[in-house]
Amino acid sequence: MxxxxxxxxxxxxxxxxxxxxxxxxxxxxxxxxxxxxxxxxxxxxxxxxxxxxxxxxxxxxxxxxxxxxxxxxxxxxxxxxxxxxxxxxxxxxxxxxxxxxxxxxxxxxxxxxxxxxxxxxxxxxxxxxxxxxxxxxxxxxxxxxxxxxxxxxxxxxxxxxxxxxxxxxxxxxxxxxxxxxxxxxxxxPTPLRSPAPSPRTDATVVSIGRLGYEKGVDMLLDTWAEVVPRHPGWRLRIHGAGPDEEALKRQCSELGLDGSVEWAGRTEDVAGALRRSSVFVLSSRGEGFPLAPLEAMSCAVPCVAFDCAPGVREIVRHEEDGLLARPGNVLELARHLDRLLSDAALRDRMGERARENVRRFSxxxxxxxxxxxxxxxxx
Known part of the structure; x- marks a missing residue:
C-alpha cells in the first residue's frame, strides 16, 4: 500500500x-x-x-x-x-x-x-x-x-x-x-547497511558526537587521563564540533593529553572513522536511542558507555557486546576502557558479537x- x-x-x-x-x-x-x-x-x-x-x-x-x-x-x-x-x-x-x-x-x-x-x-x-x-x-x-x-x-x-x-x-x-x-x-534503525567491519588493529579509541555539555566529552577527557598512562601507544580520536570545543581543548592541554588526543572535527564518513578504530566510547550525560553506538556495532567495534538512558542499555548488552558504566562514574568507565585496551581477544569477541546483535535494529x-x-x- x-x-x-x-x-x-x-x-x-x-x-x-x-x-x-x-x-x-x-x-x-x-x-x-x-x-x-x-x-x-x-x-x-x-x-x-x-x-x-x-x-x-x-x-x-x-x-x-x-x-x-x-x-x-x-x-x-x-x-x-x-x-x-x-x-x-x-x-x-x-x-x-x-x-x-x-x-x-x-x-x-x-x-x-x-x-x-x-x-x-x-x-x-x-x-x-x-x-x-x-x-x-x-x-x-x-x-x-x-x-x-x-x-x-x-x-x-x-x-x-x-x-x-x-x-x-x-x-x-x-x-x-x-x-x-x-x-x-x-x-x-542502524544508519549503516552492512558496512565492512573494523579489523580492530588500530590502537585507537573513537568518540563521535557534538562537543556540547550533554555529550560529556569533558568526562571522557578525565577518563582518558586515567587510562592512557597504562596504554601509552593508544590514541583517543574525537569527531565532532560544538560550543564547548575551545574549553574542551583547554581541558585536554591542562590534563597533559595533547600527545594522545586527536581532535578530528565533524565527519560524514562515519563508517570510515569507525573502521580506523578498535573501541568506541559514549560518555554522554543523557541520550535517547543514540545512533553512534549502533553504527559502531555495525562495524564490529565494541562499545564502552555510560548507562545514561534506557536506549543505551537497549543497544549495548553489558558483558556480551560491550561494557556499561554507571552514569557519570569516570573511574568505572576508565576501568572498562582499560580492560578492553588490555585484551585483544576480548575486543574481538565483543566486536563480533556486537555486529551480530545489532542486526535486530536493521x-x-x-x-x-x-x-x-x-x-x-x-x-
Missing part, C-alpha cells in the same frame, strides 16, 4: 542524530514505494549533503531561524517593544504554518504526519492536519525531557496526537505514568515495525 508520509522536524538536514535519523527514515519509506516529504521549520545551521536527487521532496518553512519568545518587562501594555516582537513572531509562525497546511492539503486524505521534534510540533499544532494521522515523537529519554523545557511542551502539544512515540518501552511506560494513554515506542526490521504501526492507526 502506497502512503503519503510527511516528516516534520526542526530542520531538513541538520547535522546531528535526529537529522540523520529523519533522512534515513525518509529514504527507507521511499524505498517501500511511499510518497515522502521532509519539512523543516528553519534552515539548518550545520547542514549535511542529502546527495543527488534524494527520493523525497523537501520544504523549509522559514527563510531564517524564527526568533524566540520575548518576555515582557513590567506591565505588558507598557513594554511596547516586546508586544510588537511577539505580534510579529506569531504572525510569521502562522504564515509558516499556512505553508505547511498547503503541503498537507495537497496530500491524499489519510496521510501520515510524523513530527520528529517537539519544537516542530508547535508549527504542526497551528497547521490544518484534518483528515490525516499525526504521530508525535520524542528522541530523548524521559529523564532528559524532564530536565528540560521540552517536558512541559510535550505535555502541551502531544496530548492530542494520534500516537506519541518514544524510543524504548521503559520511556513509554514513564509517559503512561504521566497520564498519556496513546503511547508506543519505536527504536531507531533498517528492514525497523521499517517493518513502522508499517505495522501505520496499519494499526488506519483501522
Amino acid at each position: 502506497t502512503r503519503d508520509i510527511v516528516l516534520v522536524g526542526n530542520e531538513v538536514n541538520e547535522l546531528g542524530g535526529v537529522g540523520r535519523w529523519q533522512t534515513s527514515m525518509a529514504r527507507l519509506f521511499a524505498e517501500r514505494g511511499h510518497r515522502v516529504t521532509v519539512v523543516g521549520v528553519a534552515p539548518p545551521g550545520a547542514p549535511f549533503d542529502l546527495g543527488e536527487d534524494p527520493p523525497f521532496d523537501t520544504l523549509t518553512l522559514h527563510r531564517e531561524r524564527p526568533s524566540a519568545p520575548r518576555r515582557t518587562r513590567g506591565l505588558r501594555r507598557l513594554d511596547l517593544a516586546a508586544v510588537r516582537h511577539e505580534a510579529l513572531r506569531e504572525r510569521e509562525m502562522r504564515e509558516a504554518a499556512g505553508r505547511l497546511s498547503a503541503v498537507l492539503r495537497a496530500r491524499r486524505p489519510g496521510a501520515t504526519v510524523i513530527v520528529t521534534q517537539v519544537w516542530a510540533m508547535e508549527w504542526v499544532a497551528l497547521a490544518d492536519t484534518s483528515g490525516h494521522t499525526v504521530i508525535g515523537m520524542s528522541h530523548e529519554s524521559f529523564d532528559t525531557s524532564r530536565g528540560s523545557s521540552r517536558f512541559a511542551r510535550i505535555k502541551e502539544h502531544y496530548r492530542d496526537v494520534d500516537r506519541l512515540l518514544l524510543l524504548t518501552r521503559e520511556d513509554a511506560d514513564r509517559w503512561i505514568g504521566q497520564g498519556f494513554n496513546h503511547v508506543g515506542f519505536m527504536p531507531n 533498517p528492514e526490521s525497523v521499517t517493518d515495525r513502522w508499517e505495522r504501526l501505520f496499519d494499526l492507526l488506519e483501522r
Whole structure:
C-alpha cells in the first residue's frame, strides 16, 4: 500500500542524530514505494549533503531561524517593544504554518504526519492536519525531557496526537505514568547497511558526537587521563564540533593529553572513522536511542558507555557486546576502557558479537515495525 508520509522536524538536514535519523527514515519509506516529504521549520545551521536527487521532496518553512519568545518587562501594555516582537513572531509562525497546511492539503486524505521534534510540533499544532494521522515523537529519554523545557511542551502539544512515540518501552511506560494513554515506542534503525567491519588493529579509541555539555566529552577527557598512562601507544580520536570545543581543548592541554588526543572535527564518513578504530566510547550525560553506538556495532567495534538512558542499555548488552558504566562514574568507565585496551581477544569477541546483535535494529526490521504501526492507526 502506497502512503503519503510527511516528516516534520526542526530542520531538513541538520547535522546531528535526529537529522540523520529523519533522512534515513525518509529514504527507507521511499524505498517501500511511499510518497515522502521532509519539512523543516528553519534552515539548518550545520547542514549535511542529502546527495543527488534524494527520493523525497523537501520544504523549509522559514527563510531564517524564527526568533524566540520575548518576555515582557513590567506591565505588558507598557513594554511596547516586546508586544510588537511577539505580534510579529506569531504572525510569521502562522504564515509558516499556512505553508505547511498547503503541503498537507495537497496530500491524499489519510496521510501520515510524523513530527520528529517537539519544537516542530508547535508549527504542526497551528497547521490544518484534518483528515490525516499525526504521530508525535520524542528522541530523548524521559529523564532528559524532564530536565528540560521540552517536558512541559510535550505535555502541551502531544496530548492530542494520534500516537506519541518514544524510543524504548521503559520511556513509554514513564509517559503512561504521566497520564498519556496513546503511547508506543519505536527504536531507531542502524544508519549503516552492512558496512565492512573494523579489523580492530588500530590502537585507537573513537568518540563521535557534538562537543556540547550533554555529550560529556569533558568526562571522557578525565577518563582518558586515567587510562592512557597504562596504554601509552593508544590514541583517543574525537569527531565532532560544538560550543564547548575551545574549553574542551583547554581541558585536554591542562590534563597533559595533547600527545594522545586527536581532535578530528565533524565527519560524514562515519563508517570510515569507525573502521580506523578498535573501541568506541559514549560518555554522554543523557541520550535517547543514540545512533553512534549502533553504527559502531555495525562495524564490529565494541562499545564502552555510560548507562545514561534506557536506549543505551537497549543497544549495548553489558558483558556480551560491550561494557556499561554507571552514569557519570569516570573511574568505572576508565576501568572498562582499560580492560578492553588490555585484551585483544576480548575486543574481538565483543566486536563480533556486537555486529551480530545489532542486526535486530536493521533498517528492514525497523521499517517493518513502522508499517505495522501505520496499519494499526488506519483501522
